Amino acid sequence: MLLAIDAGNTNVVFAVLEGRRIVARWRIATDPRRTADEYAVWLSQLLQLEGLSRDGIDGVIIATVVPRALHNLEVLASKYFHTTALVAGRAPVEWGIPLDVDEPQSLGADRAVNTIAAHALHPGDLIVIDFGTATTLDVSDYRGAYKGGIIAPGLNLSLDALVGAAAQLPRIAIEAPATRSVIGTSTVDQMRIGIFWGYLSLIEGLVARLKQEVGRPTKVIATGGLATLLTGHTTVFDAIEPDLTIQGLAMMWERAHIAS
Structure with a gap:
């Protein structure tokens, strides 16, 4: 094993x-x-x-x-x-995909592994969104080449910054608001709306801009612990792959042993 x-x-x-x-x-x-x-x-x-x-x-x-x-x-x-x-990324398990960016050596290992796994599971042009400490949106083309992406503050990080900088705001759980109304009638409601719908709007807006720039049909693959929280509240995701990084590591292990 x-x-x-x-x-x-x-x-x-x-x-x-x-x-x-x-x-x-x-x-x-x-x-x-x-x-x-x-x-x-x-x-x-x-x-x-x-x-x-x-x-x-x-x-x-x-x-x-x-x-x-x-x-x-x-x-x-x-x-x-x-x-x-x-x-991962070091011989004998180099990335094996083109990294079409200015500083390929600075690409995070998780983002490269996610790109490899996503392309194997979902051929074509892709946007891979990883909801972690930071939220990353990574673009790969139909050849599997990594083209670049976006780094945004993660959902928990955004909430931490808000609560840490505002003395009277309480710490709240990250969850969908009870109603779809965006007019909050309490402090907690207003915070939950701002964090949840505001963050989802950020993702939807960035995906729309990325798709426009790619200019071809592009699938959106979501991964990371918070991806499932947003599912059901947006149509922006074409697939959820909760274990994308782990799957990518298994694929890289297989590739290294087949090559040897």
């Missing part, structure tokens, strides 16, 4: 896969100071709860946008799973 690790700015996701089928998945808060030993204790207990063991893991692949977290994750693979982790 494969252990795929997606280290993001907020959480590190660990997933065990058989082929491309996710057998188990867990997340832990990102902390670059967390040691390989700490990861191992936590992960061993979770594997046991799922009826799995470390001995059943014969490969590890990592994508990270937190460089300081990489070393301890590589040590985790070597010390506790007795294998050398593959790192």
